[in-house]
Amino acid sequence: MRPQDNDDPLADARRLMIEEIRDMAEETGDYAARPISERVLAVMARVPRHRFVPEGETWSAYYNHPLSIGYGQTISQPYIVALMTDLLRLGENDTVLEVGTGSGYQAAILAELAGRVYSIEIVAPLAERAAKLLRELGYANVEVKTGDGHAGWPEHAPFDAIIVTAAPDEVPQALIAQLKPGGRMVIPVGEGWFAQELMLITKDSDGVSHRKDILPVRFVPLTGGQ
Numbered sequence: 001m002r003p004q005d006n007d008d009p010l011a012d013a014r015r016l017m018i019e020e021i022r023d024m025a026e027e028t029g030d031y032a033a034r035p036i037s038e039r040v041l042a043v044m045a046r047v048p049r050h051r052f053v054p055e056g057e058t059w060s061a062y063y064n065h066p067l068s069i070g071y072g073q074t075i076s077q078p079y080i081v082a083l084m085t086d087l088l089r090l091g092e093n094d095t096v097l098e099v100g101t102g103s104g105y106q107a108a109i110l111a112e113l114a115g116r117v118y119s120i121e122i123v124a125p126l127a128e129r130a131a132k133l134l135r136e137l138g139y140a141n142v143e144v145k146t147g148d149g150h151a152g153w154p155e156h157a158p159f160d161a162i163i164v165t166a167a168p169d170e171v172p173q174a175l176i177a178q179l180k181p182g183g184r185m186v187i188p189v190g191e192g193w194f195a196q197e198l199m200l201i202t203k204d205s206d207g208v209s210h211r212k213d214i215l216p217v218r219f220v221p222l223t224g225g226q
């Protein structure tokens with residue numbers, strides 16, 4: 001599905017952002033054991049990231065760094081969005097769970113690549129704003145709810161892929177349980193700002209999960225979990 005307002009004046013800014021992502025992927029090494037796929041980069045070259053950032057940040061939206069979205073939260077750096085999305089290896093009919101809707105940008109990228117996206121955000125005004133924007137942009141295959149993502153979304157489980165965009169101290173067990181055999185989860189894990197690792201968790205056909213460290217990262221904490 002494609003958003004309706006893919007305005008051309010910013011197409012060049014998006015192309016430059018894609019070049020920066022490619023450069024950074026080369027500099028930082030081949031963490032994903034392959035280059036970031038052209039399918040992911042093509043989607044990022046057309047989703048209007050500037051619509052997901054505060055007014056007045058239109059051009060900054062396409063720089064390769066995170067930005068504040070209010071409520072002490074951030075929209076992730078484009079390179080990290082690309083890497084995490086690529087690690088999920090989404091198929092067009094996949095059902096995906098996102099924990100940490102934030103601005104809704106990552107959800108839009110997922111919606112372009114997969115069949116159905118369920119996204120949970122703990123800060124109600126962020127969830128409401130993201131849901132409204134995603135609707136306005138025509139993403140009919142995304143559902144956003146306010147809640148604590150520690151519990152996952154059992155009504156729609158199991159998921160082909162799960163992406164968590166805030167860092168817990170440990171991987172929530174409910175999320176592992178809601179991953180399909182053969183499924184993939186990408187999640188930053190670790191206590192504190194300086195000790196987080198982006199992890200890829202895969203579940204094999206026997207239901208056994210395997211963890212792989214991808215790279216050190218800095219995400220806001222996954223709150224809640226009481």
Ligand code: SAM
Nearest residue numbers: 075100102103105106121122149166222223224
């Ligand atoms: N994916 C977002 C985007 O594209 O803008 C970026 C997310 S931001 C780095 C992390 C988000 O996770 C914040 O909006 C935060 O409120 C949310 N969050 C933190 N703890 C959460 C929890 N337990 N359940 C759901 N969302 C949570």
